[in-house]
Amino acid sequence: MAEEEKKAKKTATKAKAGAKTEKKPAAKKQAAPKKKEPSGKTIRVTQIGSPIGRRAYQRATLIGLGLNKLHRTSVLEDTPAVRGMIAKVAHLVKVDEAA
Numbered sequence: 001m002a003e004e005e006k007k008a009k010k011t012a013t014k015a016k017a018g019a020k021t022e023k024k025p026a027a028k029k030q031a032a033p034k035k036k037e038p039s040g041k042t043i044r045v046t047q048i049g050s051p052i053g054r055r056a057y058q059r060a061t062l063i064g065l066g067l068n069k070l071h072r073t074s075v076l077e078d079t080p081a082v083r084g085m086i087a088k089v090a091h092l093v094k095v096d097e098a099a
Helices: 002-020 056-064 080-088
Strands: 042-047 073-077 093-097
Touching (some): 042 080, 056 080
Antiparallel strands (some): 042 073, 042 093
């Protein structure tokens, strides 16, 4: 009986080990969010103020707008997100309508 019990334990542990290595069902793929179509409106943003001595979020916002040196210009799509970024650093940039 002792040998039979040992064999039963071995098969039980093998079964447990096999259960652990079973593959989990694949996660459902989520559809990628739809990209918004560009509105066609663009704005030209020019850096006129230095980020030296400014808070880190203002420096990061300038980089997000594509600006890193004085008198550099970036042409961006006119979206609410870009307008919000411009509002955060309005004292450091000049905004013009792009043609």
